[in-house]
Amino acid sequence: xxxxxxxxxxxxxxxxxxxxxxxxxxxxxxxxxxxxxxxxxxxxxxxxxxxxxxxxxxxxxxxxxxxxxxxxxxxxxxxxxxxxxxxxxxxxxxxxxxxxxxxxxxxxxxxxxxxxxxxxxxxxxxxxxxxxxxxxxxxxxxxxxxxxxxxxxxxxxxxxxxxxxxxxxxxxxxxxxxxxxxxxxxxxxxxxxxxxxxxxxxxxxxxxxxxxxxxxxxxxxxxxxxxxxxxxxxxxxxxxxxxxxxxxxxxxxxxxxxxxxxxxxxxxxxxxxxxxxxxxxxxxxxxxxxxxxxxxxxxxxxxxxxxxxxxxxxxxxxxxxxxxxxxxxxxxxxxxxxxxxxxxxxxxxxxxxxxxxxxxxxxxxxxxxxxxxxxxxxxxxx
Amino acid sequence: xxxxxxxxxxxxxxxxxxxxxxxxxxxxxxxxxxxxxxxxxxxxxxxxxxxxxxxxxxxxxxxxxxxxxxxxxxxxxxxxxxxxxxxxxxxxxxxxxxxxxxxxxxxxxxxxxxxxxxxxxxxxxxxxxxxxxxxxxxxxxxxxxxxxxxxxxxxxxxxxxxxxxxxxxxxxxxxxxxxxxxxxxxxxxxxxxxxxxxxxxxxxxxxx
Numbered sequence: 046x047x048x049x050x051x052x053x054x055x056x057x058x059x060x061x062x063x064x065x066x067x068x069x070x071x072x073x074x075x076x077x078x079x080x081x082x083x084x085x086x087x088x089x090x091x092x093x094x095x096x097x098x099x100x101x102x103x104x105x106x107x108x109x110x111x112x113x114x115x116x117x118x119x120x121x122x123x124x125x126x127x128x129x130x131x132x133x134x135x136x137x138x139x140x141x142x143x144x145x146x147x148x149x150x151x152x153x154x155x156x157x158x159x160x161x162x163x164x165x166x167x168x169x170x171x172x173x174x175x176x177x178x179x180x181x182x183x184x185x186x187x188x189x190x191x192x193x194x195x196x197x198x199x200x201x202x203x204x205x206x207x208x209x210x211x212x213x214x215x216x217x218x219x220x221x222x223x224x225x226x227x228x229x230x231x232x233x234x235x236x237x238x239x240x241x242x243x244x245x246x247x248x249x250x251x252x253x254x255x256x257x258x259x260x261x262x263x264x265x266x267x268x269x270x271x272x273x274x275x276x277x278x279x280x281x282x283x284x285x286x287x288x289x290x291x292x293x294x295x296x297x298x299x300x301x302x303x304x305x306x307x308x309x310x311x312x313x314x315x316x317x318x319x320x321x322x323x324x325x326x327x328x329x330x331x332x333x334x335x336x337x338x339x340x341x342x343x344x345x346x347x348x349x350x351x352x353x354x355x356x357x358x359x360x361x362x363x364x365x366x367x368x369x370x371x372x373x374x375x376x377x378x379x380x381x382x383x384x385x386x387x388x389x390x391x392x393x394x395x396x397x398x399x400x401x402x403x404x405x406x407x408x409x410x411x412x413x414x415x416x417x418x419x420x421x422x423x424x425x426x427x
Numbered sequence: 428x429x430x431x432x433x434x435x436x437x438x439x440x441x442x443x444x445x446x447x448x449x450x451x452x453x454x455x456x457x458x459x460x461x462x463x464x465x466x467x468x469x470x471x472x473x474x475x476x477x478x479x480x481x482x483x484x485x486x487x488x489x490x491x492x493x494x495x496x497x498x499x500x501x502x503x504x505x506x507x508x509x510x511x512x513x514x515x516x517x518x519x520x521x522x523x524x525x526x527x528x529x530x531x532x533x534x535x536x537x538x539x540x541x542x543x544x545x546x547x548x549x550x551x552x553x554x555x556x557x558x559x560x561x562x563x564x565x566x567x568x569x570x571x572x573x574x575x576x577x578x579x580x581x582x583x584x585x586x587x588x589x590x591x592x593x594x595x596x597x598x599x600x601x602x603x604x605x606x607x608x609x610x611x612x613x614x615x616x617x618x619x620x621x622x623x624x625x626x627x628x629x630x631x632x633x634x635x
Contacts, residue, residue, distance in 0.1 A: 201617060203616045203617055203619075205616050236509070236510065236511040236512065236612065237511075237512040238511065238512060238513050238514070239512045239513070239514065239515045239607060240512070263623070265619070305616065305619065325612070325613040325616045325617055326613075327613075327617055329491065329613060330489065330490045330491020330492070330611050330612075330613055330614075331491070331509075331612070331613065332612060332613065
């Protein structure tokens, strides 16, 4: 099959004016919220080396758009924003020892295999706080994520929070090998509770232990997590105490009803090393965004520092945002050869008063009557 | 109480799953006379059933137009959809196997396998180190070895009667299949209380 004239590469879309306008409004809203919390906007290159960002990004190889530069190096279209920002922050942190707060609103590229219509280029909006390994940083990120959704007036939302490291330690408590833990995590990442339970049933351990492991998927609050935590184990106790304090902080900010603490929650993004969360909103069948702590990623840039952040998908936010049609009035000024000068002056004056003005040479429009219906106010300068 | 939408495959699985829900204590309409209906309401429970093609159930659930669904593991394996697989319902038990004419081997030059499950078949033969050409068919798979299109087929076997009637024998069992309760990832979180309750009631019923 050949390529049709109006066709675009698989997963690429034109954003028509109405969508483009909504996107711009969303972006401005998002940037305002980021800046209000001290996160500065940053832009990174569209193209990156495959050997650096391509490999670090935790996006599966077949989803990368690859190309060659004129020196034969393999490049990728940036598949995520967290890894490039981690690189920027790392180079800055090598010189200065202080937390870096960065925000972005950029498109990322992920090749699609199925159904063609899914976007392969989409806008992501998010923040990264690098150089702070305390739970206060995690809480800050979660609160800003919730604030963003609140400001966008998204109705019903839920944040699901897990902890990659604690889950690993809990699995180790049951005396499981790395291979067994890997399989359990895979089942959790693919959201397959049936496979998880089948794996547990096949382990050689007491029935009681099997029941405990299976019940892990049902814990929904920090209090309930305690059943699986060994408080005599220094690292577990420390992390659990942090999570308890974080949940209290979240509760003080009135978000308790929108947060579920699910110890079994696991992300497909392999670079998360501590707290992880995903955000859902009524109106979209897909998660709106996700975030978490990725200290391990910083290690790849040679730094032992804490890093945490979140990213939202703009297209999904647009889907769940209530329709807020605050379109400015559109004014049309039509002119002919004789009236060009007056029309121009009129348009300038109207624009000066804050109107959106389209200036059009009338004889050039074939469907003039239909064209006029597109505007709220019309001036025929004769 | 929030409304729950459940996508169900038409036919036998629907009846079995419907029965299972009724046994789990859900008040569902008894008479389902008009079998051509695509939507069945259970107003007492605020549950709505969508009747779909089995292969389409995970699609409805992935996109969130159905909160829950009942889908065969065969369909879930064939199309990797982002849904929660919550419970093995243990109904419509069968398995996927390879079959062919008795005493035959895969052709050395052009080994061909006909199937309705190209992903499952391709994965299976690759894991065996066999390089085969997969031919996707939409039905009457048993025809393929009989008329020389392929040496092997990969298909669902429940009693083995269809294979037998067409003079075919089973070669390798690939994977066991049962129906699963699946959930949309967003619904699973936003309607967690209702869904968890349904899962625990069904789980009790299934284990009995």
